[in-house]
Amino acid sequence: MRKFLAATMMASSVLAVNTALVPMGTADAQEDSRYGGTIRSVIVEGNQRIEARTVQSYLLVEPGDSFDPDRIDLSLKTLFATNLFADVSIDRVDDNLVV
Numbered sequence: 001m002r003k004f005l006a007a008t009m010m011a012s013s014v015l016a017v018n019t020a021l022v023p024m025g026t027a028d029a030q031e032d033s034r035y036g037g038t039i040r041s042v043i044v045e046g047n048q049r050i051e052a053r054t055v056q057s058y059l060l061v062e063p064g065d066s067f068d069p070d071r072i073d074l075s076l077k078t079l080f081a082t083n084l085f086a087d088v089s090i091d092r093v094d095d096n097l098v099v
Helices: 002-021 026-035 052-057 069-081
Strands: 041-043 091-093 096-098
Touching: none
Parallel strands: 041 096
Antiparallel strands: 091 096
């Protein structure tokens, strides 16, 4: 049984190393280029009852930060969690983040 577990662990290690060494595909490279660079400004559009400054206060990114997909996604989830908005989207337009 121990030999089986040892062989299984070695196979898993080899698989993990091989997976880590696979070069990034072109789709991944294109996705990464969407988030490269620095946020120049945050533009709030379409807000009706809530002030732009209030919307910006819920974001986890601000001008000067890098376009980090995880932080942008978490910012979107944070805005939805407030229940203040019927619909929210965050898009990149050039070096601007449009909410």
